[in-house]
Amino acid sequence: MTFLGGQTGQRVVGTRPIRPDGVDKVTGRAIYGADARLPNMLEGRIKRSPHPHARILRIDASRALALEGVKAVVTSDDFVDLPAQEVAAGDGSMDFRSLSLNLMARGKVLYEGHPVAAVAATTGQIAEEALDLIDVEYEALPHVIDIEAAMASGAPVLHDDLFTAGVTPRPEKPSNVAKRIVFAQGDVVAGFAEADVVAEGRYTTEPVHQGYIEPHACVASWNADGQSLIISSSQGAFMVRAYTAKLLGLEIADIRSVPAELGGGFGGKTTVYLEPVALALSRRAGRPVRLVMSREEVFRASGPTSGSVAEVKLGARRDGTIVAAELVFKLQAGAFPGSPVALSGMCALAMYDIPNVLITGYDVVSNRPKVAAYRAPGAPIGSFGTESTMDELARKLGMDPLELREKNGAREGTRTAYGVVHRDIGFLETVRAAKEHPHYRAPLGPNQGRGVAAGFWFNIGGESSAAVNINEDGTASVISPNPDVGGSRASLGMIAAEVLGLPAEKVRTVVGDTASVPYSDMTGGSRVTFSIGTCMVGAAEKVVEQLKQRAAMLWGISPDAVEWKDGAAVPAGPNAGGFEPLPLAEIAAKAGATGGPIGATYSTKVQGAGAGFGVHICDAEVDRETGQVRIVRYTAVQDVGRAIHPSYVEGQIQGGVAQGIGWALNEEYIYGPDGKLQNPGFLDYRVPVASDLPMIEAVMVEVPNPRAPFGLRGVGETPIVPPTPAIANAIRAAIGKRLCSLPMSPPKVVEALDGAGG
């Protein structure tokens, strides 16, 4: 671990207490979604389409319902037929009609694995047998998997009510292009006319799955009085509640949504696949229903992120000043609109100050599972093409690649192509820290090459809440409304402890359910430590006010004459009186006599998230005979604002890099000509194993975000943005050939080498 910058003056923030969730997880005691059990619970299973594209002519469940032990079957008839309605969600937006149709097909199936019906039975065995007894008659339709094939005229059209948005005049015919987006700044034609050197390329990426260890799981119970309980693992209990209410036409107050321990999400659990289905089954059966996906179902029917095609062109003056950039992104959305194409466009160049920019993007549907958010959605797709092209530009200019990035780096006041002006950012500090890192000058072995790349992620705020409760013995129980995906229980408890003046281990954080704490947007956008942390500070400060009042009451002085210092009330000055400090525990013990329980909640819409920048250095070694690539050294430098719990921050950085290495080298969806996924499992969908990874060094630069508690920034997503181009650039350096297509798997590396006559 390395800290650059750094702050002092805090007693808890910046230390490394033992993680509060670790022991339960490693001893198997943590209660995940699939571990929940309710009395009389039934087991559910989902019937899925074997076709990539087909019309549903008839669904007949009578044979299934006749099977002993089968208690309910549901189809799209059990869900509200919603109109299209777009709402904000996490990092992007979502549409309830698509959500509903994705959860249970209505009229047409749009990908292999698309749910068409669900069954609940007394045992899983019976439910599985019942699936075969649900008769579905299909009329198979031509399908399209490849993105550019889906855009071509004459392609099978998935939705006959989908007309490309963002083009004028509105197209006359429906197509698979859901949307065209444009970000423009300056004049690119004039910009390229000024350029002495131009680098350009065409880049492709494959869809990749979030790869969380825990498959989606929930238990739902429809009670006799019409009120419901849902226990599930998701990135937002409030999201589960709201979406389920919408899809089933219920009132929000009638649903209590309880978050289970989360076995990874990475954005993939910012939506629902199971909860409304389980509740619909429970409504029919009158008994609780559990639904748990198999790994195969996770791959076939839960969101990967988009595959893409990008065309990138950068122009610079001889001195390295970038004067123009033109980018085109085409992103697969899966079966329903909603790829993160706008985010790819925004993030691709947000690290740089470029006067003339034109970014065009297309959101394209095809017969694949609907994409879901994945860690910095869209940003790694944006960076792969642009940061690879930056490397080529540096080569053409004969310039050090970090120097090129420093020279053009975004700073205070830089205006991005999407219109936002950067404030209080630490990109240049991050580039300089990378340049000065010994890794950047370390000698390389044979067949090794070094690559660098930069990346950006916004980080977000949003509607948020927190609660702080002081217990009778002087400990504190604090509630976060947000499922903990990356250690937020630790950092939020530490933030509360810091304000209260308690040691970290005297504060315990739980993730509350929708009945125990006010509303909060879901966990996503690297927002939780920042946004809930802001509320935690607010709630803890309210509590401190109460503690001061209670002390004032005990001392018989005015509350204004009391200060809070190191976890105790102290007289504000000599005039306030000669009282000994009154520690929190003593005030808590007397709470009953001074007005009752001490606690507070705090809710607000948090703004002012600090952007995250990362610069990565990667050494790759290529086996020239087999095309195997080994990452031999990796250093990830990132501006983290302020690391609340440095070990967790390092963990986030290392985890992001690990996922980026998988994306770069081996992960891909393999489809046959029949439109069916051939590798729906971890054996053939190759996430890296431990021995595929080097020790990843995390370097934390601390440029404070003045609008956040202790200066912190979100840290979870930025680290997945630079790895794919950093690795591509390292391979380029090692073998003299540029790979423009992910994954850079051994056969592709061999092909590139053979092309070189090797």
Place this chain on the structure above:
Amino acid sequence: MTPFRYLAPTSIGAAIDALKASGGTAKLLGGGTDLLMALRARRYAASVVVDTKRIPELSGVNVRADGSFRIGAATPCSVVAADPALSAAWPGVAESANLIGSVQVRNRATLAGNLCNASPAADSVPALIAAGAVAVVAGPGGERRLAVEQVTTGPGTTALAPDEMLVAFELPAPAPRSGSAYLRLTPRTEMDIAIVGCGIALTLAADGTIAAARMALGAVAPTALPVPEAAGVLVGRRLDDAALKALDAVARAACRPITDKRGTSAYRIRGAGVLARRAAILAASRAEAQP
């Protein structure tokens, strides 16, 4: 998974009786690391699952007085890989057993299961073929012996009758100055299926030339593929560049691979040549290290 009956006989005879009684609907269970996955995925069903791990004769690695080996069919790969005598005599077999899955998988998985699952990519099979291993098969009429390369007949099929089972592997004592090796090509370092595998065993003559060579390739044909041509290009020569080049060529020429999600045919063929060379160099260095 459809329900099945589980039996754990403690003798070979009882196991054969159970197989017979099921009328061909039983499945033998070694470690279950292939079988349970297949049953769960409903790739096939079984009315009865007959566990082989409680039969004493099926467990353990034994060296006989003449230096030959008998490996019980149900011995877990972790025991095979850790056996010091076997590792010294047939390092290629030990290292192939040590490549299968993870520690947890190897604590269950067996060589018999690896062979009888009949995957063309099974890691231990090319190594066993290179070692000249023989499979001992028990059936209602007693025992018969089959060369390992004769056990599988295609992907997922074997030469065993429904009421037969593999009880042991027999490996000869290696000739003096012999060495063996197994290498595989996978995109990941571990927990992966071979795109190509290569097992080789070499014996050196006193003058440093190769006196005997056996090689087999995995994952490049419907079953593990003995490459007798390897002996043709190596015996009587030193393992110099020319010999390695010739070995690379015969390995590539022997391949009859398919293109699938795990690798293209061209990539597999290229890999077979590379692995053959690298495995030969490793085996030769081990042979040279012998007294």
